[in-house]
Amino acid sequence: xxxxxxxxxxxxxxxxxxxxxxxxxxxxxxxxxxxxxxxxxxxxxxxxxxxxxxxxxxxxxxxxxxxxxxxxxxxxxxxxxxxxxxxxxxxxxxxxxxxxxxxxxxxxxxxxxxxxxxxxxxxxxxxxxxxxxxxxxxxxxxxxxxxxxxxxxxxxxxxxxxxxxxxxxxxxxxxxxxxxxxxxxxxxxxxxxxxxxxxxxxxxxxxxxxxxxxxxxxxxxxxxxxxxxxxxxxxxxxxxxxxxxxxxxxxxxxxxxxxxxxxxxxxxxxxxxxxxxxxxxxxxxxxxxxxxxxxxxxxxxxxxxxxxxxxxxxxxxxxxxxxxxxxxxxxxxxxxxxxxxxxxxxxxxxxxxxxxxxxxxxxxxxxxxxxxxxxxxxxxxxxxxxxxxxxxxxxxxxxxxxxxxxxxxxxxxxxxxxxxxxxxxxxxxxxxxxxxxxx
Amino acid sequence: xxxxxxxxxxxxxxxxxxxxxxxxxxxxxxxxxxxxxxxxxxxxxxxxxxxxxxxxxxxxxxxxxxxxxxxxxxxxxxxxxxxxxxxxxxxxxxxxxxxxxxxxxxxxxxxxxxxxxxxxxxxxxxxxxxxxxxxxxxxxxxxxxxxxxxxxxxxxxxxxxxxxxxxxxxxxxxxxxxxxxxxxxxxxxxxxxxxxxxxxxxxxxxxxxxxxxxxxxxxxxxxxxxxxxxxxxxxxxxxxxxxxxxxxxxxxxxxxxxxxxxxxxxxxxxxxxxxxxxxxxxxxx
Numbered sequence: 001x002x003x004x005x006x007x008x009x010x011x012x013x014x015x016x017x018x019x020x021x022x023x024x025x026x027x028x029x030x031x032x033x034x035x036x037x038x039x040x041x042x043x044x045x046x047x048x049x050x051x052x053x054x055x056x057x058x059x060x061x062x063x064x065x066x067x068x069x070x071x072x073x074x075x076x077x078x079x080x081x082x083x084x085x086x087x088x089x090x091x092x093x094x095x096x097x098x099x100x101x102x103x104x105x106x107x108x109x110x111x112x113x114x115x116x117x118x119x120x121x122x123x124x125x126x127x128x129x130x131x132x133x134x135x136x137x138x139x140x141x142x143x144x145x146x147x148x149x150x151x152x153x154x155x156x157x158x159x160x161x162x163x164x165x166x167x168x169x170x171x172x173x174x175x176x177x178x179x180x181x182x183x184x185x186x187x188x189x190x191x192x193x194x195x196x197x198x199x200x201x202x203x204x205x206x207x208x209x210x211x212x213x214x215x216x217x218x219x220x221x222x223x224x225x226x227x228x229x230x231x232x233x234x235x236x237x238x239x240x241x242x243x244x245x246x247x248x249x250x251x252x253x254x255x256x257x258x259x260x261x262x263x264x265x266x267x268x269x270x271x272x273x274x275x276x277x278x279x280x281x282x283x284x285x286x287x288x289x290x291x292x293x294x295x296x297x298x299x300x301x302x303x304x305x306x307x308x309x310x311x312x313x314x315x316x317x318x319x320x321x322x323x324x325x326x327x328x329x330x331x332x333x334x335x336x337x338x339x340x341x342x343x344x345x346x347x348x349x350x351x352x353x354x355x356x357x358x359x360x361x362x363x364x365x366x367x368x369x370x371x372x373x374x375x376x377x378x379x380x381x382x383x384x385x386x387x388x389x390x391x392x393x394x395x396x397x398x399x400x401x402x403x404x405x406x407x408x409x410x411x412x413x414x415x416x417x418x419x420x421x422x423x424x425x426x427x428x429x430x431x432x433x434x435x436x437x438x439x
Numbered sequence: 440x441x442x443x444x445x446x447x448x449x450x451x452x453x454x455x456x457x458x459x460x461x462x463x464x465x466x467x468x469x470x471x472x473x474x475x476x477x478x479x480x481x482x483x484x485x486x487x488x489x490x491x492x493x494x495x496x497x498x499x500x501x502x503x504x505x506x507x508x509x510x511x512x513x514x515x516x517x518x519x520x521x522x523x524x525x526x527x528x529x530x531x532x533x534x535x536x537x538x539x540x541x542x543x544x545x546x547x548x549x550x551x552x553x554x555x556x557x558x559x560x561x562x563x564x565x566x567x568x569x570x571x572x573x574x575x576x577x578x579x580x581x582x583x584x585x586x587x588x589x590x591x592x593x594x595x596x597x598x599x600x601x602x603x604x605x606x607x608x609x610x611x612x613x614x615x616x617x618x619x620x621x622x623x624x625x626x627x628x629x630x631x632x633x634x635x636x637x638x639x640x641x642x643x644x645x646x647x648x649x650x651x652x653x654x655x656x657x658x659x660x661x662x663x664x665x666x667x668x669x670x671x672x673x674x675x676x677x678x679x680x681x682x683x684x685x686x687x688x689x690x691x692x693x694x695x696x697x698x699x700x701x702x703x704x705x706x707x708x709x710x711x712x713x714x715x716x717x718x719x720x721x722x723x724x
Contacts, residue, residue, distance in 0.1 A: 318450040318533050325450060342455065344472055344534065347446035379534065382451065382472065405459070405473040406466055 004120035008286025017282035028286030046073040057105040099144035125285035163284030185255025189214025226260035301331035309359035337389040401430035456501030483562040507531040556586040576603040594624025610640025
C-alpha cells in the first residue's frame, strides 16, 4: 500500500539533512546515507565521475572533488541564485538541471526506508542568507522538484526561522511556556534568536528577535584557542539571556561541534532546558510538512522584521459556494509575498478586498472599482489579479481584463476613457488597473 | 444565460491555455470556463464525438486539470455518453451553479426522448434564436428533405423557414413561406406573419390573393392591420425613426450631401444590428 510521506529537507550551502515524519513515533526521523560516518549530514555536493559520467552526490562527491576522478558541479545554491550555467564534459547544464539531479539522489534515500512511499508534502528549509535573491532561488528549486513529479502544490519553501518556529510549537508545551532561544553558530557567524509566542491570540502570534554576535567570536578562534573561545561564549550568553525568561535554549550549527562550549551550556541549564544538535531545522521542516496537512488554517503566525502582518482575502464563489479566498497569507517575507488569481465576474463591477492586520488587529475593506470595464453579459469577463509586495507596507495590485476568449475579446471594444482611481490605465490587449495598497 | 440575483466573483479553475482548443465551428476556447459555456449553450448541437481523449489531453496539458482529464477519460473508456461527459465537465469548474447544471440535465434527458428530426429542429431553433439564420435555414431544409413528417410538423418547420427568410431574403419570399406553412398546419400565426410580410414587402396583389383563397375573416384581417399600424408607429417613433425623418427633411431642404452621410450612417447601424441580432421574431418551437 502506498504511504504518504511528510518530508523535511534542510538545504544549506554546505550540508543537507533529510527527515521524514514517522507516524508511529509521532516524530520526524532523520534519514541519511547508510554506513557513512556522518550519515545524517549530507554534503551539498554534486559531481560527475570522469569516464563513466556517473553522477555522485554527498559524501562520495565531496571525497572525489579535487581529485582526477570527478568533475565538481560547483555550489548548487549559489548557481541557482545567480542563474549560472555549468559546463560539464562539454555539456551545458542550467542550475535547475543540477538541482534536479541532486534532489533525485537525496530523495532516493527515502526509498530505502519507505519503498512504497509517495511524498505528500515536502518542506524545504533554507538559510536566510540573501533574501533579495530568494524568489529566484525558490522558483528554481520548485522547478527542479516539479521535474521529479513533485509539483509546487506539494512543496513549501521556508526559512530556518520558520522551521525553528514549527519545531518549537511541536514540542511539549512546558518547553515553550516562556520564550525560546536559539544560538546558531554556522557559516553566517554566531547569532542569538529569541522566539516569543503570544498564545492568547488565535492564531498565536510569534515574534523573533535576532542579535548578531559574530563580531565577538568566530569559528577560526574556536579552532585556534577553544579555551578562550569558551570564555568569550560565556560573555555572549550572559549578554544575550540577561533578564530573559526562557524555557528552552537550543544550540545549533557546526561551530558548536566538540566540547569547547559544554561548560557554558551546562551553566545555561539553570531554570531552563538546553538542547544541542544539528537537525533542528530539518525536523522543524518536517513538522511544517505535518502542519500543512493537519492544520486547516494557520495556528501560529511568525511576524517580525521583513514579514508581512496582513492577510489579504476576498469572498469568491468556488466549490459550489461562497468562500473566503486568502490571496496573500500573513507572516511571510515581503519579498516572497505574491499572488496571482483569475476570476470570472458574474454581475459584479467591484472587488472587495478584505485586509486583516494581525499586528494592529485592524480589519479593513478595500474596494476596487471595475465599472469602466466594457459592458458584457454576466460571466463573460475574466480578470487576472496580481498582488505583489514592493516593500513591507506596500502591496501593488494589478487587475487585467482578459475578456472571454474569442467569444468576447478583451481589446477593441472602444468604451469611454478609463481612469481608475489611484491608478493608471494600459490598453494593450485588455485594460489593466494598477493601484497601491498601503498596509 | 440567466442573470443571477446577486453578483459574485467566480474563482477560475485551472489556467488559461496557450494553445486554444478548436471547436467544430472554427472558434477556439482557451479555458475550461469557455469550454463549459460553449457546451452549455450548444447542447442541441453537441455531437457524440465532441468529447475525445485529445480534449482530455488539452485539459490536462494546457489547462492544468489532470483530475478532470482523468475523469473524462475514465467515462470515455467505460462507454458513457455525451450527457455524462457534459455533466462531469461542468462539475469540474464553478462556471455554472448546481441548479443550472441540474436544469441542463433535465433538458438533456428530454432531448434523449425526442425523435431524431425533433432533436435537429431544436438545434435549428437554437441557431435561429442566436441569429445564425443561414445555418438555421440550412438545417430546416435538411429536416424537410430527410424525414417523413406529418403536415403539421412540416408546417411548423416551414413557418420557421419563413422567419429565416424575413432576415435573409425578401419579404415576398418570407410571405410565400408563411403561406405554405399555413396551408400545411393552418396555424393563425403563420397567416398573420404572411399578411404582415406582404405589407412589409408592399405585395398588395399577394395580400389580396391570400385573403381570398383562404377565406380569412374580416376580424382577423382587422387585427393584423392594427398590429401592422402599431408596429409601424413604434418604428417611426423610435430614435432611429426620428433620425430618418430628420435626414429626409434635410434632403428636401437641399442638404443632399449631409443627408447621404446620415443615411449611410443609419444603414451602417442597421447592418450591424442585423449582424448582431440575437433574437428572431416569430419562430415557433
